[in-house]
Amino acid sequence: MSELYEKYFKKPSIKDARKRKTRTTETIHVKTPLNLKAIGHDKKYKLMTYGCQGNEADSETMRGIIERLGFTETDAETSADIIILNTCAIRENAENRIFGELGRLKQYKRTNPDLILGVAGCMPQEEKVVDKLLKSYPYVDLIFGTHNIHKLPEYLETALYGKERVVEVFSDEGQIVENLPRIRDHLHKAYVNIMYGCDEFCTYCIVPYTRGKERSRDPKHIIDEVNTLAEAGYQEVTLLGQNVNSYGRDFTDKAYRFADLLEDLNKTSLPRLRFTTSHPKDFDEATVKVLAKGGNLMPHIHLPVQSGSDSVLKKMNRKYTKASYLELVKTIYKYIPEASITTDIIVGFPGETEADFEQTLDLVRQSRFEGAFTFVFSAREGTPAAKYADHTDIKTKKARLQTLNQIINDGYLLGNQRFEGKVVNVLVDGVSKNNPEILAGYTEHNKLVNFKGDKTLIGKIVPVQIDEAKTWFLKGTYHESR
Numbered sequence: 001m002s003e004l005y006e007k008y009f010k011k012p013s014i015k016d017a018r019k020r021k022t023r024t025t026e027t028i029h030v031k032t033p034l035n036l037k038a039i040g041h042d043k044k045y046k047l048m049t050y051g052c053q054g055n056e057a058d059s060e061t062m063r064g065i066i067e068r069l070g071f072t073e074t075d076a077e078t079s080a081d082i083i084i085l086n087t088c089a090i091r092e093n094a095e096n097r098i099f100g101e102l103g104r105l106k107q108y109k110r111t112n113p114d115l116i117l118g119v120a121g122c123m124p125q126e127e128k129v130v131d132k133l134l135k136s137y138p139y140v141d142l143i144f145g146t147h148n149i150h151k152l153p154e155y156l157e158t159a160l161y162g163k164e165r166v167v168e169v170f171s172d173e174g175q176i177v178e179n180l181p182r183i184r185d186h187l188h189k190a191y192v193n194i195m196y197g198c199d200e201f202c203t204y205c206i207v208p209y210t211r212g213k214e215r216s217r218d219p220k221h222i223i224d225e226v227n228t229l230a231e232a233g234y235q236e237v238t239l240l241g242q243n244v245n246s247y248g249r250d251f252t253d254k255a256y257r258f259a260d261l262l263e264d265l266n267k268t269s270l271p272r273l274r275f276t277t278s279h280p281k282d283f284d285e286a287t288v289k290v291l292a293k294g295g296n297l298m299p300h301i302h303l304p305v306q307s308g309s310d311s312v313l314k315k316m317n318r319k320y321t322k323a324s325y326l327e328l329v330k331t332i333y334k335y336i337p338e339a340s341i342t343t344d345i346i347v348g349f350p351g352e353t354e355a356d357f358e359q360t361l362d363l364v365r366q367s368r369f370e371g372a373f374t375f376v377f378s379a380r381e382g383t384p385a386a387k388y389a390d391h392t393d394i395k396t397k398k399a400r401l402q403t404l405n406q407i408i409n410d411g412y413l414l415g416n417q418r419f420e421g422k423v424v425n426v427l428v429d430g431v432s433k434n435n436p437e438i439l440a441g442y443t444e445h446n447k448l449v450n451f452k453g454d455k456t457l458i459g460k461i462v463p464v465q466i467d468e469a470k471t472w473f474l475k476g477t478y479h480e481s482r
């Protein structure tokens with residue numbers, strides 16, 4: 001145990017995180033500007049982000065708070081006074097990476113004993129992680145979770161000036177905190193949370209424990225935020241939620257669901273609207289019909305299927321079947337024939353047989369996916385699937401992943417090839433990583449395009465003629481005359 005006196009000390013509990021339905025959601029409005037002391041006016045910070053878009057969005061809030069405290073950002077670990085890792089707990093290798101990073105960062109504590117090293121995000125929501133940090137990483141000064149980002153000013157002040165170790169992780173919060181300051185990563189693309197938490201409890205997944213009860217933001221707050229972004233010149237917003245299709249399910253005062261929200265946001269002046277992630281069980285026809293209106297609603301749908309086997313889907317607690325998923329895909333193509341559908345798939349779920357895996361391959365072939373994130377199952381302590389009997393060796397699982405990826409890659413290429421010879425609208429993100437003379441951006445269908453062009457096009461939506469389709473990107477020519 002650390003020699004430091006511990007000021008806050010609240011550890012997470014997976015058991016507490018499981019309880020939820022009985023609590024009601026409370027929305028807290030933080031007064032802006034926050035009345036904060038400039039405790040960081042001569043200090044620098046570094047923030048590292050490891051998780052999903054929700055985790056990136058949280059980092060934007062942390063950055064907003066930290067800079068309000070007067071800290072300035074640095075990339076150099078040697079000159080940082082605070083380093084915070086915003087972590088992800090979704091798979092074991094994500095966690096191992098963080099422990100590796102902490103080991104590497106230890107050296108900076110030796111050169112700068114005043115350095116504050118913090119671990120935030122989803123990993124601290126797990127009891128076993130906090131226990132491990134307390135036992136084996138005594139040089140970590142600050143540990144906080146996903147529910148108490150708004151308390152960061154207090155924590156930093158205590159850690160920096162009180163020289164006390166801060167460990168505070170709430171397991172049972174059901175709040176929505178509005179009005180927190182935020183510094184966004186991009187100048188023309190933004191994330192907007194429409195809901196927090198997840199109540200699905202897919203048996204493999206840690207998120208319902210790390211993110212708490214599902215709670216939807218008031219539509220007014222979302223629409224206001226989108227309008228403000230559009231007025232500020234933002235070109236694209238991605239709505240965030242673990243299951244956006246269940247948006248509004250928790251409202252007790254109104255019948256307002258995801259399709260209604262899309263319908264309202266379709267009327268704003270924002271040029272492009274995306275959303276993630278969809279859950280096949282809750283994706284209703286009303287939503288498909290709204291999406292078919294087009295306008296700012298982009299024709300790309302990320303629809304994680306996880307498996308094509310009914311018995312595996314059942315054990316995963318996904319609450320749909322292969323047939324109902326394929327039916328939904330059919331409905332999407334019926335209303336939006338040009339839609340691009342991508343997915344997430346887990347192979348090697350406990351008990352998955354070769355025949356189950358074949359069902360997944362069959363579903364993939366029938367669905368015409370244009371991309372997928374594919375994973376080997378990773379047991380997460382505290383989730384039901386971690387206790388399921390698993391007799392398939394890792395070699396077989398990895399072989400399945402490879403077989404699946406080949407078919408997925410064929411889908412990527414086919415999806416790209418359908419744009420050859422066409423002129424498409426590209427939102428220009430910036431210059432290509434490999435060549436500063438080449439611009440990179442995304443089409444409406446979320447395809448990466450590289451083309452030659454002037455840097456003044458960055459942040460604009462411009463027409464590009466597609467010359468050649470590769471598996472991972474499209475090559476094009478700026479189509480000035482249009």
Ligand code: SAH
Pocket residue numbers: 090091204205206207241242243277278279304306344345346375376377378379380
């Ligand atoms: N809420 C989203 C995404 C959750 S996490 C959804 O329901 O689809 C992103 C992806 O990580 C999941 O879709 C799943 O494919 C994968 N994933 C989650 N838990 C996992 C685990 N224990 N092992 C392997 N992959 C996992």
Ligand code: SF4
Pocket residue numbers: 198199200201202205206207208242243279
């Ligand atoms: Fe995890 Fe399932 Fe919730 Fe997605 S819907 S975050 S996979 S529990």
Ligand code: F3S
Pocket residue numbers: 050051052053054055087088089090121122206207210211
């Ligand atoms: Fe996101 Fe990872 Fe947490 S995927 S919700 S940061 S566990």
